[in-house]
Amino acid sequence: MADKQDHGHVHGVVSSPVDASAVFKWAVGLNAGYVIVEAIAGFSIGSLALLADAAHNLTDVGGLLIAWWATVAATRPPTEEYTYGLGRSTIMAALTNGVAILVGAGAVIWEAVQRFSDPVAVPAGAVIIVALLGIAINGGTALMFRAGRKSDLNSEGAFLHMAADAAVSLGVVASAALMLFTGWSWLDPITAILVSMVIVWAAYGLLKASLSVALDAVPASVDHAALKVWMEGLDGVTEVHDLHVWALSTTSNALTAHLVIPSGHPGDAFLDHVAEELREHFGIGHAVFQIELGDGPACRFAPANVP
Numbered sequence: 001m002a003d004k005q006d007h008g009h010v011h012g013v014v015s016s017p018v019d020a021s022a023v024f025k026w027a028v029g030l031n032a033g034y035v036i037v038e039a040i041a042g043f044s045i046g047s048l049a050l051l052a053d054a055a056h057n058l059t060d061v062g063g064l065l066i067a068w069w070a071t072v073a074a075t076r077p078p079t080e081e082y083t084y085g086l087g088r089s090t091i092m093a094a095l096t097n098g099v100a101i102l103v104g105a106g107a108v109i110w111e112a113v114q115r116f117s118d119p120v121a122v123p124a125g126a127v128i129i130v131a132l133l134g135i136a137i138n139g140g141t142a143l144m145f146r147a148g149r150k151s152d153l154n155s156e157g158a159f160l161h162m163a164a165d166a167a168v169s170l171g172v173v174a175s176a177a178l179m180l181f182t183g184w185s186w187l188d189p190i191t192a193i194l195v196s197m198v199i200v201w202a203a204y205g206l207l208k209a210s211l212s213v214a215l216d217a218v219p220a221s222v223d224h225a226a227l228k229v230w231m232e233g234l235d236g237v238t239e240v241h242d243l244h245v246w247a248l249s250t251t252s253n254a255l256t257a258h259l260v261i262p263s264g265h266p267g268d269a270f271l272d273h274v275a276e277e278l279r280e281h282f283g284i285g286h287a288v289f290q291i292e293l294g295d296g297p298a299c300r301f302a303p304a305n306v307p
Contacts, residue, residue: 021068024158026141027064027145028061031057031064034134039051048112052112052193055105056199057138073089084254088249091213092214094206094250095210104199112196127188135169135170138163138165138166138169142163146159171191213247219247224243230282231243236270237259238262241299241304242257244257253282255286256290257290258289259290259292265291274289
């Protein structure tokens with residue numbers, strides 16, 4: 001079938017903000033510093049709410065590092081050994097990070113449950129001061145990512161994560177204020193459990209998404225059915241089969257497909273146009289096509305149940 005098939009290999013570059021690395025550097029530095037301050041304060045005054053929030057913010061640092069790593073990995077060229085580059089290492093890091101988050105949250109919840117039978121007095125005023133610092137840092141970090149969130153999925157995820165963390169810190173302030181006026185020490189472990197549940201929910205989403213990507217599932221940002229319909233509507237294309245879409249990294253998607261075009265190879269201009277449309281409308285920056293005439297034996301990969 002070599003005389004009836006041609007291959008098209010096209011690339012579309014998915015851009016990201018030029019200063020993204022600098023923004024991530026500041027964000028990681030600020031949040032890592034706050035984690036240290038919050039953890040020291042939590043251990044010093046015996047506040048599980050602060051320790052839980054410190055654990056939450058530690059996951060933020062991990063998430064920011066993963067996103068930062070992705071922007072750096074995307075700039076590294078492929079090698080003879082790693083022909084797609086090192087983008088998928090961010091997926092492995094996300095899986096590891098998700099497991100670590102669940103273990104840490106589980107430990108905090110266990111300790112919080114023990115506190116109900118052996119309550120510890122917590123200086124609410126100190127908790128409020130540290131949590132207010134968290135609101136300032138998380139809120140400020142979110143603003144740092146706001147400018148690039150529309151053009152960079154990493155920045156969008158970081159913005160939403162930091163904004164949510166500012167809200168969590170606000171919850172810690174509210175519970176500490178209630179303790180200050182009511183003296184109800186049981187509010188501290190309750191808040192610790194609630195914050196830990198937020199962490200568990202975030203970790204579940206991270207694990208689910210990263211495991212899905214690791215198994216080469218179609219990226220959540222890509223509508224597979226709409227993509228296939230669009231490709232079938234291209235000029236001269238009568239059939240599309242063996243269509244595969246997967247993530248090369250947390251920021252880059254790839255596609256391979258067989259296009260049946262009875263009139264013959266449509267030319268490089270056609271492939272370049274398709275690549276640009278895939279990049280702009282579907283977020284796919286790396287596409288490979290096999291052109292078939294459809295006048296010979298049926299392609300062995302045409303059936304939908306053939307991987």
